[in-house]
Amino acid sequence: MAQYSAELDGVLIALADPTRRGVIRRLGRGPTSVGDLAREFPMTLPSFMKHVRTLETNGLISTVKSGRVRTCALSRGRLALVDDWLAEQRRIWEERTDRLEHLVTYPTEKQQ
Known part of the structure; x- marks a missing residue:
């Protein structure tokens, strides 16, 4: 994942602004002119x-x-960077919560 860290950072920074997210949302319905887009903001x-x-x-x-x-x-396609990163984070946290659940459910088992 480190190979595209700078790219992911740029995408997340771009998506951090509500106006830019609004543009992305609007363009999700299809292409449009800058003038038409600008009128919405x-x-x-x-x-x-x-x-x-x-x-x-x-x-x-x-x-x-x-x-x-x-x-x-x-x-x-560029949004796939965010999707991939979120999937990786989801996997990490699911593994952690699974281990925690196991620890709480079976406290007397020797932990590895």
């Missing part, structure tokens, strides 16, 4: 573009410019 377009750049830099969205319109699309 109470901020100036330059401020909104910083969020778009953060998401794009961390591989969570892609943008394509056609004429004067920039369209954003969700890069679903």
Whole structure:
């Protein structure tokens, strides 16, 4: 897991902001223009573009410019980094709780 630690850090930092999570949520319904996306958030377009750049830099969205319109699309594969990390954390904690349950249930057995 250490091989993609920096990538995971970037994705988690990008997802830490509620505006960026809102963009991800909206793009989950399908691609849309930056202008349409920006209208959903109470901020100036330059401020909104910083969020778009953060998401794009961390591989969570892609943008394509056609004429004067920039369209954003969700890069679903990048979310797999978070999913993999959460699955690993879930496995670790399930093992720990299983050991704790065993310890409490069978206190007289010699623990390994």
